[in-house]
Amino acid sequence: MSTRVKKKLMEPVQIGAWKLRTRTAMAPMTRCFADDETGVVGRDVMEYYRKRAADGIGLIITEGIVISPRAKGNPGVPGLYTKEQIESWKPVTEAVHREGGRIIAQIWHVGRASHHELTGGWPPQSASPLRAEGRVPRFRKPFDTPEEMSIDDIREVVGQYAQAAKNALEAGFDGVEIHGAHGYLIDQFNSDVSNRRTDRYGGDLAQRLTFMKEVLNAVIDAVGADRTLIRFSALKIDQPDYMWEEPEAAIRTFIEAFKEAGVRMIHPSTMNFQETIADGKTLHQLVRQFWDGMIVGVGDLDPDTAEQAIEEGIIDVAAFGRPLIANPDFLHRVNQGSPLIEYDPKKHLATLE
Template sequence: MTTNTSLHKLFEPVQVGAWKLQSRVAMAPMTRCFADDETGVVNPQAVEYYRKRAQDGIGLIISEGTVISPRAKGNPGVPGLYTEEQVESWKPVTEAVHQEGGTIIAQIWHVGRLSHHELSGGQQPQSASAIQAKGYVPRFRKPFDQPEAMSKEEIHEVVNQYAQAARNAIKAGFDGVEIHGAHGYLVDQFNSDVSNQRTDEYGGDLAQRLTFMKEVLRAVIDAVGVDRTIIRFSAFKGDNLDYIWEDPEAAIRTFVEAFREVGVKMIHPSTMNFTQVLADGKTLHQLVRKYWDGLIIGVGSLDPETAEQALAEGTIDLAAIGRPLIANPDYLHRVKAGTPLETYEAEKHLLTLK
């Protein structure tokens, strides 16, 4: 078997924030529904699922989306980080990853309006404004419910829930957290004029709409430290495929200014297609790099060659791989050896642990 020697950046150990990583490859956060639907307790089988990716040499494992409260839930079977039982259930997972020399962080998540009252503890979903999303709840096959506009008291409560979930993540053995601020979920609902028509300090132009995101970031950074906190953001909205920033470069500048204001050091710009040109002949990550000199995680159907080139050029610092890591627990070993990768197939891999 011929070893692939042209992809050295992918396999390079690196210091990122508080973490010494085995490689520059990250495991992208992917909803797997590996928890008890009633309790949000992680299925014990998830231990081996995450262990194998650490064993493969994945540098940074980002967990599946993990909700911060009962009302934050928007999919059946997703795990939580708001009860002691949930915290305890994650400990064998984080211990297994650490035994293999890996690093794992929890993606903390509130879906906002992308839910249904039968999932969110019998209460109506929460959002920036009372604007119903189009579409259906994944794996639930019911339309998104009409959300309630959050009061300022509820906003402060949810900000505190993010901070508590971050503290619980550290208690569970996670090495840090990623705040899910992308793809049309709650943080993104405040960020977007599609879902935020507020007239108070949480509404207005884009810079003003980022107020909620900044409050969440400050609270989480205060809870676990800036060197253990990542923020994920996007132009892509999971419930609105036609949405696009009117001026992508101006929007990115505004986001970067907000990140600098709160002292963030690590960001995860998210897109479905890493090579898609967004504006001025540049991709999302190239535009972000134009204004941001901190850590950038790249994601978006990356293949090894594209990831290697982006790492070598300095566009990104870590390359996040999604579905190929579901289909190939030994992804890095295969890439290094030049062994063909198994193709991801939804029916085959969606609900199987490998």
């Protein structure tokens, strides 16, 4: 890591309704430390997020929080659909706010990336009855074949997203991020890999984005565009090498859908921020060609790469993932030019520090 002062990274910024102390974010990372039966979080989760807020992280985006029992795809993930769950998040948001931080809930439905033993005996839901390849993370059983969602199912789930957003504000969150990436439910509708429908939710890419737009409209109606962030990607958990056939055209189509839904803030997601995907440009460079609103950038960023990307106007806020798991004092170390502790999955997957 360079010792060059990170002036842009450390400056305050207004993004939507959120006045951030720094242009940094904690990326959402599944930790599975909630009570598996109830989806309730405890004091350890509160302290985990409080430490990152105390370090000066501008925006904390939580781990994925499921919007219903059938949205669940890992053991131990938290929920935001019962009164008990809402109440359990209040000490977390209060602790972050006491430290001067901002925290938003990532609202999540995994769709077909699940197993009936995790969803209360119900089959997973998806755009089409096509099984994902691979096994459920931390559960070690193959993904189940999903049930194709009916129009009534779609209406119900759209409503669950909106209610989860309202519940997030009740729990004290500053807003929400809709998880529309990585091969989960919204992305299953977006992708021709998992969506073979012949109704208005199927067809070409623009038409397949219909479900995503309905979720966006419902959430924005519930909590406002200035409190709604949307994460999207080509990347899929069951197909890590997947990429759109024509990345520039696909990104343009996504951006048009976001503008149509009234979105103001987006979070394009990739595993490698510096990887070029078309015409020598990265995902975020291509996104910036069509989007002049706020962009949260993510993808194995380090402080130097993040500083440069902000300086060049490619992104507005830099999100860091594993370095923040391993280093609760991440920004302190960056400011001091101190070495970062390397992320160790054997240690850090098993603990919540």
